[in-house]
Amino acid sequence: MKCERRDVAIAKLVGGDLSRWRAATLQRHLDTCPRCDTLRSDLAKRQIAVRNAERSFEANRGDVIADAVFARVDARRSSKTGQRFRRRAVAGVLTAIVLLAAVVLQFSTVGEDAPPQVSKVSVTESIPSAVLDDDKPLSLAESPRPDVIIRIETQNPDIVIYWHGDSAGG
Amino acid sequence: MAAARRANWTANVSEDAAKAESAEAEWIRLARAGDRAAFAQLVRQHESTVLRVAWRLLSDAHDAQDAAQDVFVRLYDHLDRFDVRRPLTPWLYRITVNVCRTHARKRSRRSEAEREAARDSAQHQSNIGAAEASDWLERGLARLSPRERVALVLRDLEGLSAKEAAKAMRCAPVTVRTLAARARLKLKRLYEAEERGLEE
Numbered sequence: 001m002k003c004e005r006r007d008v009a010i011a012k013l014v015g016g017d018l019s020r021w022r023a024a025t026l027q028r029h030l031d032t033c034p035r036c037d038t039l040r041s042d043l044a045k046r047q048i049a050v051r052n053a054e055r056s057f058e059a060n061r062g063d064v065i066a067d068a069v070f071a072r073v074d075a076r077r078s079s080k081t082g083q084r085f086r087r088r089a090v091a092g093v094l095t096a097i098v099l100l101a102a103v104v105l106q107f108s109t110v111g112e113d114a115p116p117q118v119s120k121v122s123v124t125e126s127i128p129s130a131v132l133d134d135d136k137p138l139s140l141a142e143s144p145r146p147d148v149i150i151r152i153e154t155q156n157p158d159i160v161i162y163w164h165g166d167s168a169g170g
Numbered sequence: 171m172a173a174a175r176r177a178n179w180t181a182n183v184s185e186d187a188a189k190a191e192s193a194e195a196e197w198i199r200l201a202r203a204g205d206r207a208a209f210a211q212l213v214r215q216h217e218s219t220v221l222r223v224a225w226r227l228l229s230d231a232h233d234a235q236d237a238a239q240d241v242f243v244r245l246y247d248h249l250d251r252f253d254v255r256r257p258l259t260p261w262l263y264r265i266t267v268n269v270c271r272t273h274a275r276k277r278s279r280r281s282e283a284e285r286e287a288a289r290d291s292a293q294h295q296s297n298i299g300a301a302e303a304s305d306w307l308e309r310g311l312a313r314l315s316p317r318e319r320v321a322l323v324l325r326d327l328e329g330l331s332a333k334e335a336a337k338a339m340r341c342a343p344v345t346v347r348t349l350a351a352r353a354r355l356k357l358k359r360l361y362e363a364e365e366r367g368l369e370e
Binding site: 007008009011012014015017042043046047050051065066068069070072073 | 206209210213214217235238239242243246307322325326327329332347348350351352354355357358361362
């Protein structure tokens with residue numbers, strides 16, 4: 001076993017951290033090695049000193065700590081309430097803004113989607129030129145029905161609607 | 171005869187421990203219901219353990235008190251989730267180790283001057299351990315790595331078993347044994363060096 005590992009094993013033995021079998025094996029070595037045995041006894045002495053190094057604490061700090069804990073818990077709770085209120089207020093304001101924007105958009109698009117109001121309607125009739133070109137005289141029954149063209153002008157000068165009704169009534 | 175006396179003594183000790191645990195469970199139940207006096211009783215019962223461990227891990231009375239407050243605030247927060255059938259002490263050890271680790275990390279970001287000022291004011295104001303600020307043990311603990319320090323404090327100073335210390339440190343018991351052994355060796359070498367220095 002290397003020295004470093006053996007030293008760690010001796011420190012474990014002193015702390016009661018070795019299994020019974022390993023402790024017995026190490027003890028056999030300690031019986032024959034003065035260097036390791038000295039290390040063991042030094043560590044054991046130091047171990048006792050460490051265990052005896054008890055610190056004196058004031059016994060009645062419990063109330064001080066408890067009061068400090070309650071103060072922190074209360075402060076945190078009130079700040080949490082404030083935070084919750086602020087968060088809700090911000091959420092409410094944001095919702096109102098979104099709703100308002102939606103209403104404004106709705107009304108502004110109503111005007112754009114609605115058809116422009118009609119300002120003028122004119123109706124013209126025209127006889128198909130193909131019929132008129134024929135020299136053959138027409139009886140009353142055969143006389144052609146004229147096409148009807150309805151022109152609807154709106155208040156928007158860009159929008160003019162034409163409706164063409166042909167002689168067949170289409 | 172001796173065996174019977176020992177058995178009787180063991181029975182008495184375990185009876186006392188059971189009574190203390192049932193009282194603790196009752197305080198936890200009351201504290202859950204909002205009884206602050208019961209919570210203060212819990213704090214009184216465990217404050218010396220928490221303060222002692224925190225002080226040994228942080229080497230600073232002011233930081234130790236802050237850490238102890240943090241530990242008990244966490245206890246207050248987790249009362250509802252705590253299983254009253256289990257003892258409180260192992261849980262407190264674990265939380266103390268975690269909180270002290272966080273405090274040590276925060277402290278490492280502070281300047282040395284700030285640390286010195288905090289230590290001085292804490293020693294003047296605090297009732298705990300002003301006279302022991304230059305304790306040889308503290309000097310030795312300060313030289314150990316954080317994990318070695320925790321292992322030594324829990325194993326040798328608090329007297330926890332390797333298994334209990336491992337639970338508090340969230341590692342394997344074999345790791346605790348090795349860390350504590352290395353810490354013992356380091357402490358010994360440090361004191362030998364100091365003694366040699368004094369002799370020279």
